[in-house]
Amino acid sequence: MNNLLQLKGQFQTKGARRPGLPQLPKNGEVTAKHLLDLRQQLVEIKDYWQKKQIPFDPLISVYYKKITAKSNRIRRLLGGGSSGATNFIVGARFEGDYQNTHHVITYCVSESIVDDSIDILDSCVALAQQYGGVINCEIMHQLQQIPTKKWSYKPPKSIFSQVIRDAYFAERFGIRAQQEAVDGWAVVNIYDTGFSNVRDFLNDLGLRITPDQVLGSALRLSPEQYSVLIGKYPFLVSMAISDISELTPAEFDEAGINPLNIPKPGNEPIIGVIDTPFDDNAYFSDWVESINLIPSEIEIRPEDCAHGTKVASLIVDGPSLMPNLNDGCGRFRVRHFGVAPGSRSDAFAFMRRVKSIVEQNRDIKVWNISQGSMREVARNFISPEGATLDELQSRFDDIVFVVAGTNQTLEKQQKIGAPADSINSLVVNATSFSGETASYSRSGPVLEFFKKPDVCAVGGDDDDRMYAYAGNGGSWVQGTSFAAPWIARKMAYLMQIMGFNREVAKALIIDAAAGWDFRDDSKRGYGQVPIRIEDLVKSKDDEIKFVLTGIADSYETYNFDIPVPVVNSKHPYIARATLCYFPPCDRRQGVDYTSTELDLHFGRIDDKGNLRALNNNRQGENNDFTTEATARNSYRKWDNVKHIGENFRNSQRGRKAYKTQMWGLKIRKTTRWDKPASAPFGNLRFGIVVTLREMGGMNRIDEFIQKCSLRGWIVHSVDVQNRVDIYNAAEVEIDFNE
Known part of the structure; x- marks a missing residue:
């Protein structure tokens, strides 16, 4: 297999063209x-x-x-x-x-x-x-x-x-003033009418709100308060949802006690888990730092700890519990936060706890959340829980949440539940061991557009379940709750051991899931992620896989100097490319939730110096007439993942090599706002994974590396063992008193 390559070079930038006078569409x-x-x-x-x-x-x-x-x-x-x-x-x-x-x-x-x-x-x-x-x-x-x-x-x-x-x-x-009924306490957002303090604003309107009922732009209102608000000012409420969520239950059969041995932990990477409490009787408890955030007046029974402990067992010791799912990532330590016992969760409390947990544990880069709501996501707004995760991932540029896609518990229940509608998070659905979509899978998209889930992994199914462990022994389990930990492990490995930033790590996972035969699927996302980590950080002998990262700080960010090998005046390659970025989001904007768009163009550079995109994307080009519907459906406009892929066919022929013999990529950045000073965005980091497949099965990676070096690229061959050795050396504790 070929090593993954890291290309480092100079991106060029260009500002947007000055627009002319407004025009009507033809025949308009x-x-x-x-x-x-x-x-x-x-x-x-x-x-x-x-x-x-x-x-x-x-x-x-x-x-x-x-x-x-x-x-x-x-x-x-x-x-x-x-x-x-x-x-x-x-x-x-x-x-x-x-x-x-x-x-x-x-x-x-x-x-x-x-x-x-x-x-x-x-x-x-x-x-x-x-x-x-x-x-x-x-x-x-x-x-x-x-x-x-x-x-x-x-x-x-x-x-x-x-x-x-x-x-x-x-x-x-x-004037829009219609509101849906909400049972019980409600989480409410009101339109921003220019107030500097939402609590003071509502108090001035005669609605007395205490400080603990406010979290950012969200309010927690009693049934009486919500009734007063919509009775007097129904046009102020932009969205409202019940504060209490029924959590999707996990399904498992007890397998009895099966004692396992595990060594003492060292300096392995730490993954954060936010779930039900942890059972300290588990055999791997030395690997888990358990922090219980449930109020002391609430009694915690052993069964209340089962779900979170089983999730932690897969993160810590999954390959030992399930040898046929050994991903090659080793073991991980866990910092485990118990936030929700039983089957019901307070959304407002969840948001407060997650914000506090992340802010106070900045050493943790990957977070696993395997709990979710039975309630389906709304058509026109992101859940408060999902928005909280997006806000944190926008504020902190080195963290990522891996979220379970939630399980179907009712026949009529189709859409995924909160917080699996988080746009920036890596949302995971489940498959059976044979690779079939799990029978309990729920589907996207979110806001009728954003692709969720992102990927899927083995989570077990009725005929073949997964083995996990709690304090009272092993269990045969199934659910998206137990698929997510396998992806959290890979994210932690890529970010903390391999040293990739979160954008590249997420792109590597999605690109590997999509492969060469990607088919759009509302329950599988971009596809099933390969089990072994080397399938993400290596490529086959007839493939060249490389990653790039940069910052979009202008309208256009581009490089037209990628020297794809040429044979007999043709490029004998098919290609795919995956772009990932983490845009700022604003729940108050409803369906226009993401504030910034990065549009990916990738392909050959013709004799006039123009980029001929693989997917014929002409957005932003002269005489471009791409409609909004086409831009969304064909080019995923406003989505934070862009994947351009080709299917491999034995009859394919090489592409014409223009005089430049170069390929290139271009990223166009736009925002929903007219005035950057008032817009919640700045320079936006991106990660791109490109894979080239030689049609004749030849290995031309050495030629590619040589040509890249001649074009001014700094090329690093990513040696997995070398990265592991560097990580281990960096984590050694040195006693200067010896």
Whole structure:
């Protein structure tokens, strides 16, 4: 097998092109009647808010015609005398059925901005009526050809053009005030209307909230408080969900006591486990630092410790318990936090505990969470638990959560449960030992788009279960709870022993799962991860696998100097590439949850110096007309994992090698925000794994390394044993008194 290669080189950057005047799509048109309707809707909305006499700026929802790209959202309308309406967005959701899904985006704007939009629509109506009451693509173009000095109409040319484009994509304005019923205590988010302190804001509205009921932008309200809020201010609530979650039960059969021997722990990497309490009677208890965070007044029975202890047993000593799943990663120590006994969990308490645990244990880089809710994820917002994990992974750039995909316990239950909807986490579903999708698997996607789960691993099934251990002996178990630890082990090995950052480690796992025969599957994610770690950090003799990492700090980050070998004027390779990054997220933005998009382009460099992407991705290119639906479905726009893959066929022929004989990659970065100063994002680190497969079965890795070195790349061949030796040497404790 060939070693994995690390390529280090210089990425070039380039800023975005300055946009021209707004245009209508071909065959698109806007009528004066539609402009008048929009104006009248704003007048009625203004009147509604004035009668309410609310102490905050009006909330206005824009109902778009379809799922709408950022570039097609209103900019001048509700833009406050500029084209900055995007910066007033406080929430987004989907409405309509699967065939007719469309965006509903809520803006919080001042009354003066509403007045400005009404006035601008008046002017645009007057101009549209001079052209027969219809502005189409051709008329728009004719008007834009009029020199600015000769423009005699009231709305300036640039404003008129933008308002017409705004009106084309916006179907109507409205007020959204419908709320679902919530049983018991509720976790609630309210629209950000500009308050600096949500507790003070609600107290001013007459709703007395104590400090322990607030966590970031989330509130924990009693049934009475929630009833008062939606009774008086229903339009303030952007999302609400019950605070109590039924946890998915684990299934296991006791196998009796089977004493096992284990050596004393050394300086092995530590994996954090957040689960039910740990049973100190387990044979591997020396390997586990147990911390119980359950209030002392709650009685903890031995059976309350079973789930967490079994999860820990697989992390510590999985290869001994299940030799046929020996991954080659060795043993790991565990720092185990008991947070939830029994079958019910308080979501708000979970969020507080997880934030505190991670903040106080910064030496832990990989966290395993094998608990999840029976309740299916919501259509239009991430669960509070999932959002907490995403926020932590955005704030700390060296941690990752590995989360179980939750088990199906009811026939009608299909979607995964919290916190498996965490976008940045590595979410794991289960398979049987034969590789079939486990019978209890639940499915994604999340927010009707994001691919969850990410991958799957063996978790056992009815006909063949997994062996795990608790304080009272072994058990035959099944569930995503027991698939996740095998992936947590691999993440810890890749990050803490091999020294990869989390972006590359996650990309290696997803890339290995996808392989050369990737098929989209809502229950398997990108596929089943190979059992052995060497299948992630090595490649076959006819393959070249290399990793790159960088920081996206401009609109474009690129390198066009990857010298893929050439034979008879052709590149005899198929290829695949996987990109991973951890974007900032904002639960208050609903379905527009991730703030930053990295778009991956990978392929040959033609004679004109242009990159010809493997998947024909032309987003951002000149004369590009990729729709938002195509960008999401074909190129995974806004997802934080991008995978470009080709299937291997024996009849394939080599690709033409252009004069450059180079391949390249380009990453385009965009954000949902117009003003970077007000956007929750900065420079974003990424990791990429590229695998090349020689069509004729030849091993050309030495030629590739030589050519890369000549092109200025620093090439490291990743020797697994060498990395292990370096880790062991670095972890040796030195006594300077000897």
